[in-house]
Amino acid sequence: MVKRNMKKFLSVLCIGICLLGLTACEPVKPVAPEDADMVREISEVLTNYILPEDPQAYSGLSMNIGTNVEGLDTFEAEGAEFAEYIFGRIGMQVEGNGFLSGVDSWKKAVAEAGQLVSTGEGTVKYGSKGDTLIVDVPARFENRNAEIEFVYKDDLSKTLTSFAVNIDYSFGEKMEKAGLNTLLGMGTVFIVLILLSLLIGSFGFINKAQSAAEKKKLAGAEQTAAPVQSEPAAPAVQTSSDDDEIAAVIAAAIAAYQAEGGISSAESGGYYVRSIRRRTNNKWNRN
Numbered sequence: 366m367v368k369r370n371m372k373k374f375l376s377v378l379c380i381g382i383c384l385l386g387l388t389a390c391e392p393v394k395p396v397a398p399e400d401a402d403m404v405r406e407i408s409e410v411l412t413n414y415i416l417p418e419d420p421q422a423y424s425g426l427s428m429n430i431g432t433n434v435e436g437l438d439t440f441e442a443e444g445a446e447f448a449e450y451i452f453g454r455i456g457m458q459v460e461g462n463g464f465l466s467g468v469d470s471w472k473k474a475v476a477e478a479g480q481l482v483s484t485g486e487g488t489v490k491y492g493s494k495g496d497t498l499i500v501d502v503p504a505r506f507e508n509r510n511a512e513i514e515f516v517y518k519d520d521l522s523k524t525l526t527s528f529a530v531n532i533d534y535s536f537g538e539k540m541e542k543a544g545l546n547t548l549l550g551m552g553t554v555f556i557v558l559i560l561l562s563l564l565i566g567s568f569g570f571i572n573k574a575q576s577a578a579e580k581k582k583l584a585g586a587e588q589t590a591a592p593v594q595s596e597p598a599a600p601a602v603q604t605s606s607d608d609d610e611i612a613a614v615i616a617a618a619i620a621a622y623q624a625e626g627g628i629s630s631a632e633s634g635g636y637y638v639r640s641i642r643r644r645t646n647n648k649w650n651r652n
Contacts, residue, residue, distance in 0.1 A: 394491050400498065401489040404523050407457060408500045408515045411528070412484050416471050430454040437468050452525075463516075463527035474530035479507025492516070498523065509533060 414422035418436040427433050430451060434440075440448045445461025452459045475481070487502040500515040510533045518524040534542070 394495060396489050396491060396498065400519070400523070404489060404498050404500050404515070404517045405487050407517075407523065407525065408487050408502050408513075409484070410457075411515070411525075412481070412502055412504065412513055416468075417481050426451070426455065437472070440468060441465060458522040458524040460524060460526050464525065467528035470529040474506070474511060474532055478509040478511060478532055481506055484513075487515075491519075495519075497526070504530075 413419070416437070423434055423436060432451070434451060440451070445465055448461045448464045449459060452464075482505045484505075485503040487500045489498060489500050491497070492499055496519050498517045498519055500517070502513040502515070504511050504513050512531045512533065513528065514531060515528040516526050518526055
């Protein structure tokens with residue numbers, strides 16, 4: 366059973382490798398000679414006259430379009446639509462925003478590598494999706510070598526969409542930049558983690574401070590509250606006076622009973638109520 370599964374796995378793996386090999390062996394789409402010559406010529410005009418800000422080229426450009434263009438700063442000051450209009454007047458189609466981003470890349474390269482000294486013949490190839498043409502122009506600056514990459518749409522007018530200057534760094538310089546980028550990224554992550562840990566740790570102190578403030582507030586409220594007045598004690602029951610009153614009532618009732626029956630005090634034996642005593646085992650209370 367294990368051998369069968371192993372054979373199936375190896376078969377699937379071989380099929381996948383074969384498919385990848387077929388895709389990798391796909392022939393590169395050739396560029397038509399007239400298209401290659403057209404985009405190569407536009408790239409040479411840009412690298413030799415427009416980007417180096419050749420005064421003669423800019424004077425001729427200003428005369429042809431009737432607008433004074435002094436250099437790349439004019440395009441950046443006027444914006445993308447101005448760049449599209451200017452190049453459209455001389456028969457070149459460009460995307461304004463892509464051209465301005467390329468100008469920014471060119472200025473950074475000049476600041477680092479110096480002025481352009483010479484350029485070589487550009488190579489033309491299709492982009493990865495097959496709908497763009499890429500022209501790589503080798504260039505030599507005062508301090509470094511570089512490659513200027515122009516990207517064009519594969520349309521009738523071969524519209525320039527973007528370009529950039531890729532400076533040729535040595536292996537050591539590339540590793541140094543990669544290390545700096547790694548340190549910067551990891552340092553940022555660690556700093557954020559430390560700040561988060563400090564923030565989470567401060568929650569305990571915040572809770573303690575809130576609890577202390579609430580206790581202090583409650584203590585102050587208890588001190589400022591008015592004292593509660595106790596209810597007056599009920600007066601003590603005077604059992605003796607109550608008994609006297611009860612005795613007087615009973616004596617009066619007996620006297621009234623004797624008077625109604627015509628019995629005098631002498632006949633009744635001189636009955637008087639002297640005292641009254643409460644009994645705890647009163648049978649009447651049982652009912």
